[in-house]
Amino acid sequence: MSNKITLAHGAGGQMSRQLLDEIILPAFGNSTLNVLHDGAILNLQSPNLAFTTDSYVIRPLFFKGGDIGKLSICGTVNDLAMSGAVPKFLSVGMIIEEGFLIDDLRQIVQSMKVAADEANIKIVTGDTKVVSKGQCDGIFINTAGIGQVIEGVNINPHNVKVGMKVLISGTIGDHAASILASRHNLELNLNSDCAPLSEIVAEVLKTAPNIPTLRDPTRGGVAAVLNEIAEASNVEIIIDEASLPIRKEVRGVCDILGFDVLELANEGKFIAFVPESEVDEVLKIMKSHRYGSDAAIIGEVTKNIKGRVGLRTSIGSVRVVDMPLGAIVPRIC
């Protein structure tokens, strides 16, 4: 096999098969995928499922704390977890630029395997296209995921009620800040938080199955998620500036480059809206998990100005947290 991807690798013939046999199946192979039919035949325990997709176009492809492969698994696993589902099955669609290094592809595929194994999700179907040099930028990966909805759980962004508390599972902004630092050649001891959240979420939902909504603050960050939920549930959400868990390195990146940490993408954190009576227990569970050690209560749901998100500052005033306008950090995921 040559050391670079060629157009023939995407043409559905002998070279496509070679790519499959030498790179894809050795990493992802399982009895379902190995059938190599147009679609995978699957069985769930019940017919209630969650379904989600994301395309990943992050740059650089390899970054501190992960790469596009790990991200493409964790991002979709996390969306299933946020839907109150146990991740079960994944599809993988890759679009690769002619000339892409086979060794880089091998490394990305290996990262996908490791992340999928950790999240206990099976890659069961896929597709690879190759486009000419200059027609895409390296590699784009789409994953779609199917999860089994946990019985008794009903996650819906419209169901948040006044009086509930807002919890976050850890420090905010780590992913975007680490990518920004690398793009701007800032030397920092900072990793992306990219991680699969399905296990910690399942533990939380076991204790508090009536949590109305969960959301991972990826593109658009905490600001976008809270605005969407404030609008969907027609409530006000007030968060306390002093309670936000933020690494000093992330504050530094924001200060130097002029970003609002609330708008930065996270790839291993989730926000939960929790009825007050269950807050202590949920916080304890989060903190006892390796992906939740910095969990915190960051705010509460009120009713003063419906659809609004406010940030209570250290001097006690409240400033409005707007929905980000967009484009603050392109190709962050």
Added chain:
Amino acid sequence: MSNKITLAHGAGGQMSRQLLDEIILPAFGNSTLNVLHDGAILNLQSPNLAFTTDSYVIRPLFFKGGDIGKLSICGTVNDLAMSGAVPKFLSVGMIIEEGFLIDDLRQIVQSMKVAADEANIKIVTGDTKVVSKGQCDGIFINTAGIGQVIEGVNINPHNVKVGMKVLISGTIGDHAASILASRHNLELNLNSDCAPLSEIVAEVLKTAPNIPTLRDPTRGGVAAVLNEIAEASNVEIIIDEASLPIRKEVRGVCDILGFDVLELANEGKFIAFVPESEVDEVLKIMKSHRYGSDAAIIGEVTKNIKGRVGLRTSIGSVRVVDMPLGAIVPRIC
């Protein structure tokens, strides 16, 4: 709204929401999608499902007989149909180049809606990324599909048996030949055959639920599909040159440009392996459907040289049909 896609449309903030509200939801909107959560919550009738994905990178985006939008629905619908499933739910992941015309996006989205409506499949979750000018070529679309496996049907490329007949639902090579003609500025009365096959397949499977395998000959064409199945089922497949339904315009394109029609991609045809006792009935059903009027028996399964595909020519000799090497027509789907 401006008339071009900007990076902000992919950033997860206000502009992303505007794109969703003005372009995506008016076309695709349904009670599941409109929840706008990280994942869609779905119910099937039974927990037996088919799952598939494809990325679409076709060029040109708009072609005779369809566009990338129609193709991105039909291709995945057809893969579900080939799995013996009734298409139910789709995810849509779009990667769009900065500067892409909003009007073109609107037209593509409209084509997707029309095709999804025809195939009776619901778009329930999606994602849009925007990359800078020059980092992708216009628009790439990934769809992943979930189908409900038809009870009693068990499609598997490993189950083809000696003595079965090979049927095709219509003329071959129309899609690739029409794309090639347009790329080479050949003026021809020839359309892509891009169409959703779920209805005709369901009718066939109702009559012949014990059909062992179905396959749509897309990339790599009839040659690739037959070779894959000959290998998977460890049989020989012999097709008759004289029986192949081929339009004269397609023959012309092949003659002029030097392509083998057996290697050309189709997007609205399927191959069925049928037990001899059911061939007449299946052929009748195919021919009575608007997408099967040119259906034909094109060959049979034998056991002479296992794993081989042969073409019996008009003079009675048999030439080997190899697995295509690859790259004959890049970006054909």
